[in-house]
Structure formats: structure tokens, C-alpha cells
Amino acid sequence: MRKIPVLEIFGPTIQGEGMVVGRKTMFVRTAGCDYRCAWCDSAFTWDGSAKEDIVQMTSEDIWQRLQEVGGSCFDHVTISGGNPALLSAIDNLIDLLQEKSIEVALETQGSRYQNWFVKIDDLTISPKPPSSKMKTNWETLDDIIHQLEINDRLAHASLKVVIFDKEDLRYAEKVHQRYPKLAFFLQVGNDDLEEIEPQQLSRHLLNKYEWLIDQVVASTVLNRVRVLPQVHALVWGNKRGV
Numbered sequence: 409m410r411k412i413p414v415l416e417i418f419g420p421t422i423q424g425e426g427m428v429v430g431r432k433t434m435f436v437r438t439a440g441c442d443y444r445c446a447w448c449d450s451a452f453t454w455d456g457s458a459k460e461d462i463v464q465m466t467s468e469d470i471w472q473r474l475q476e477v478g479g480s481c482f483d484h485v486t487i488s489g490g491n492p493a494l495l496s497a498i499d500n501l502i503d504l505l506q507e508k509s510i511e512v513a514l515e516t517q518g519s520r521y522q523n524w525f526v527k528i529d530d531l532t533i534s535p536k537p538p539s540s541k542m543k544t545n546w547e548t549l550d551d552i553i554h555q556l557e558i559n560d561r562l563a564h565a566s567l568k569v570v571i572f573d574k575e576d577l578r579y580a581e582k583v584h585q586r587y588p589k590l591a592f593f594l595q596v597g598n599d600d601l602e603e604i605e606p607q608q609l610s611r612h613l614l615n616k617y618e619w620l621i622d623q624v625v626a627s628t629v630l631n632r633v634r635v636l637p638q639v640h641a642l643v644w645g646n647k648r649g650v
């Protein structure tokens with residue numbers, strides 16, 4: 409059985425972002441990413457700083473650990489990273505969790521397709537705007553959305569674009585216009601990953617949330633959309649494992 413490189417298993421907590429915001433969930437965070445976003449809040453998954461903490465786990469190992477950490481207090485697991493879409497072995501983990509009547513969500517940036525995308529209950533695809541310094545491969549993204557559509561999975565998927573500035577907003581408009589059938593979320597970018605005082609950070613992020621709301625309200629393109637902060641950042645700041 410192929411193993412999965414895991415950096416964190418934590419929860420239950422709430423999903424702080426996007427299409428199932430507020431949902432009680434466990435998190436499994438995989439190691440490794442094909443991107444290097446300028447503002448990545450989980451850079452430890454790819455910058456080598458946590459490489460000693462990576463544990464190679466089978467799906468059964470992960471299920472065991474989820475139960476040790478979360479007891480019987482969960483029925484939903486969110487797989488994030490890094491980019492979990494780099495790992496074909498996630499297929500087996502999804503099957504095992506769903507056999508146990510656990511709903512499965514997954515976060516990815518849309519740079520790689522996996523056949524198991526069509527099994528995910530809540531799939532978040534988060535293409536990266538110019539502020540990230542990454543370049544979107546539109547062909548790959550088109551293919552992912554096409555696969556979801558022909559497999560009748562659009563209702564189980566969403567797009568989420570993180571916004572730091574007006575250029576990012578124009579990018580978000582382009583994404584929404586290109587894929588109008590998908591639920592669309594705009595998320596406040598956290599530009600202060602060093603702040604250790606949650607109250608300071610939440611004040612700052614709420615100001616940025618107000619700015620983002622103002623921008624979206626004034627857009628003629630961004631109508632059938634939702635605007636959200638990272639709720640976990642408002643509550644716990646930059647703390648890891650929440």
C-alpha cells in the first residue's frame with residue numbers, strides 16, 4: 409500500500425474557510441507542494457522547515473490517528489496541504505473514510521487533476537492570483553472543471569480565490585467569468601503571518617474584510633459570489649493546528 413506523507417492531524421475544529429465554513433471537521437495536512445506562494449500560510453509543508461515532522465502513513469494509520477485525536481467527536485475530515493493532489497494514494501484514504509461514513513473535503517490549488525476528485529464531498533479549488541507570484545495553468549484548470557462537470561460533481565465543488573489587492577480582484581473576476589457554474593468564494597488574504605496576538609490580527613483582518621466587501625459590492629462581475637474571512641484566523645490568529 410502506497411504511503412501518504414503527513415505533517416499534521418488535528419481537530420475537531422471548524423472549517424474556517426469557503427464552501428463549508430463553520431463545519432465541524434478534522435484536518436489531515438500532507439507535506440509537499442508544487443507551488444511556492446509568496447504569502448503561503450502553510451509554508452512549513454514545502455520549505456523544509458518541518459521535514460523532520462513528516463510521517464509516512466497508510467490510510468489505516470491515518471484513520472487510527474484521526475480516532476486517537478478526535479475520538480467519536482467528528483464525521484467530517486478535511487484533507488489539505490501542501491498540495492494533496494500530488495498524491496495518488498489519497499484515493500485509498502477517501503474510500504476508507506467514506507466506508508466509515510465520514511464526509512471528505514479537500515483543498516487544492518487546481519494545478520493537478522486526480523481521478524479521485526470526483527469522490528470528494530466538498531472539493532475546494534483555489535487558483536492563485538498575481539500577488540502569489542504563481543502562474544495559473546488555464547489548460548489544467550479547464551480540464552479539472554470539465555472532468556467535474558461531465559461527472560456531475562459541480563455541486564460538490566467550489567472555487568476560492570484569496571485577495572490581497574485590486575489586481576487579485578481582476579483575476580478573481582476572470583476566474584468567475586470563465587467558470588460561472590461553480591460556487592465562487594473570495595477570501596481575505598492574511599498579510600501578517602508573523603503576528604502572535606490574535607486580537608491584533610483579527611482587528612487587522614476585519615479591516616481587510618471590510619475593504620474586500622466594498623470592492624465586491626462595487627463589481628458588476630462578482631455578483632453570484634460569497635465573501636469570507638478565514639474564521640480560524642479571526643478566532644485563533646496565526647496559531648498552527650487549529
Ligand SMILES: C[S@@+](CC[C@H](N)C(=O)[O-])C[C@H]1O[C@@H](n2cnc3c(N)ncnc32)[C@H](O)[C@@H]1O
Nearest residue numbers: 447448449450489490491515516517534597598
Ligand atoms: C495552505 S493552502 C493548502 C491547499 C492548496 N495548496 C491550496 O493552496 O489551495 C489552503 C488554503 O489556504 C489559503 N491561504 C494560504 N495562505 C493564505 C494567506 N496568507 N491568507 C489567506 N489564505 C491563504 C490558500 O489559498 C488555500 O485556499
Ligand SMILES: Nc1nc2[nH]cc(C(=O)O)c2c(=O)[nH]1
Nearest residue numbers: 422423424425488515640650
Ligand atoms: N480551521 C481551519 N480551517 C481551514 N481551512 C483551510 C485550512 C487549510 O490550511 O487548508 C484550514 C486550517 O488550517 N484550519
Ligand code: SF4
Nearest residue numbers: 441443444445448490
Ligand atoms: S499552493 Fe497552497 S500550500 Fe502551496 S504554496 Fe500556495 S498556498 Fe501554500
Ligand SMILES: [Mg+2]
Nearest residue numbers: 449450488638
Ligand atoms: Mg490554513
